[in-house]
Amino acid sequence: MYVLEGSTLGGQVIARQLAKANIPARAYFSGHAEQTGPLWKTFVGLLTQAATPANADAIVASASLTFQRLHAWLEQAQP
Template sequence: MLLQELLKTKTKGSHDQLEELMFVHEIMNKTLSLDQYKTLLATNYLVHAAIESKIHHALDENTASQVGADQRYKLSALIKDLEEAGISKDELDQIDITVPNHEYSPAAALGAMYVLEGATMGGQVIQKKLKATPAFEGLNLNYYTIYGDNLMHNWKSFVGVLNTAVPESDYEQVVNSASETFSYIATVSQRVNTILV
């Protein structure tokens, strides 16, 4: 079984739970409110601020080059979106959230990256729905459109590396890290919900 398929199977429960927390039904029904969008933005910002750089730096040089890690940073796009939505980055930075303090192995970094890259893939559907919702007129949605026309290429190249660069003996590390990342995002989302809403 390809590692990508194993990840999808093993993390399905966590993925579905996170979708509930991240207002997927509201997005798909075009009923997402601006406040709910701000919660999404704040959650994604805090998660990327905490782990994005750590994950990318944990990849070995060859893998980082193969996946084009330098082209996959999303934090600056999220900061632009915070500004557009009138959210104070400084206030978000004060929120007390436990950050995963473990060092990522290269395999664990790929597991966490699978979750973040998967979210970016979902962004294509999300931005289309939001652009069709009057409340979001005038917002650039930088995070959800970050890869532009390269979205599918970037996803395929990432899973291509994922499926070929990781030895089977490390599969468990990758799966565990992906599961932990889903749980971490869910925890951040719940914390942000209690503060922003």
């Protein structure tokens, strides 16, 4: 969830750059629009509550695995 929810923050940056370039096709990157920041803070708060020393390694490993799987998926999609 960290990887996916965090990507909405990056999407906001991309959407702003597209807007500056006057490129209208940016809805995909807008994510939760004005709610992106508050929703991210809520998510981080919940993650902080759920994270313990006992599960910290599993949390990091799952985030890393998510990035690896997304990378593999994108590699497959290339012609």
